[in-house]
Amino acid sequence: MSGKQTVTEHFDSYAPTWHLRIKQHPYAIRYRVVERMVAGLSPKTVVDVGSGTGEYCQLFDPQTYIGYDISPEMVKHSSRLYPTHKFEVGDAEQIPQPDASADLTLDIAVIEYYDDPLPHMRELVRITKPEGTVIVAVPNGDNRSKKPLNGLARLIDRLLVRPYKPYKKDILHNAHTLKDMRALGESVGLKMVDYGYCSLRVLMHDRPNTALSEVWSDRHSLDWLSSKTATILVCQYVKTV
Numbered sequence: 114m115s116g117k118q119t120v121t122e123h124f125d126s127y128a129p130t131w132h133l134r135i136k137q138h139p140y141a142i143r144y145r146v147v148e149r150m151v152a153g154l155s156p157k158t159v160v161d162v163g164s165g166t167g168e169y170c171q172l173f174d175p176q177t178y179i180g181y182d183i184s185p186e187m188v189k190h191s192s193r194l195y196p197t198h199k200f201e202v203g204d205a206e207q208i209p210q211p212d213a214s215a216d217l218t219l220d221i222a223v224i225e226y227y228d229d230p231l232p233h234m235r236e237l238v239r240i241t242k243p244e245g246t247v248i249v250a251v252p253n254g255d256n257r258s259k260k261p262l263n264g265l266a267r268l269i270d271r272l273l274v275r276p277y278k279p280y281k282k283d284i285l286h287n288a289h290t291l292k293d294m295r296a297l298g299e300s301v302g303l304k305m306v307d308y309g310y311c312s313l314r315v316l317m318h319d320r321p322n323t324a325l326s327e328v329w330s331d332r333h334s335l336d337w338l339s340s341k342t343a344t345i346l347v348c349q350y351v352k353t354v
């Protein structure tokens with residue numbers, strides 16, 4: 114279990130270089146999956162919960178967007194990197210937003226740090242308008258490629274000399290399957306309407322534009338293969354309550 118204090122200290126220490134990760138393959142593909150999901154929406158209010166260094170704000174007008182993060186250092190760096198957008202310190206379980214105020218609520222890679230994602234999910238539902246959209250990204254629990262390929266991925270990481278620190282091993286990082294995420298959504302009044310997979314970390318490291326990555330990731334025609342190999346799952350829901 115990782116408490117909020119541990120999570121905050123963990124991300125405070127990662128904040129100065131977190132923005133560089135968006136260039137790494139799975140994170141870049143995740144950004145594109147979210148970009149595809151929001152393309153048809155015209156949200157007047159977007160709340161980005163656990164906004165990190167704020168990269169997702171680039172998809173939205175500054176007037177519509179607010180990012181909250183529990184880490185003061187993340188908020189400091191996001192405000193420096195994207196000065197036209199608004200970022201504040203805030204806890205995902207007590208978001209300082211009125212009920213039913215967001216057309217679109219993002220929660221990209223946050224629930225995995227907690228044993229019980231329910232209070233957090235309920236809070237996302239509370240702040241979202243009826244019929245509004247909620248997008249949640251998590252580590253993909255159906256991935257079967259992770260163990261055998263981890264050693265290879267680590268070797269590639271070392272050869273490429275990444276400009277940021279590798280992740281600490283003692284922090285909780287719960288994966289969730291598509292089935293789990295569908296059921297978790299239903300339990301709080303969210304209907305899953307779409308999902309996307311972000312493919313193998315070990316492939317095309319730091320080169321998100323390669324053709325293979327594009328074909329492999331986020332294509333429902335390759336669902337079986339993607340579900341077993343993707344490192345990240347992105348779920349799009351509509352609020353039904």
Ligand SMILES: C[S@@+](CC[C@H](N)C(=O)[O-])C[C@H]1O[C@@H](n2cnc3c(N)ncnc32)[C@H](O)[C@@H]1O
Nearest residue numbers: 124163164165182183184187204205221222223
């Ligand atoms: C893996 S990072 C993802 C950051 C960003 N969403 C992205 O995709 O680049 C997780 C972020 O969630 C934040 N976080 C963790 N627990 C939180 C909580 N209870 N409330 C708000 N933010 C939280 C962390 O500080 C960190 O910035």
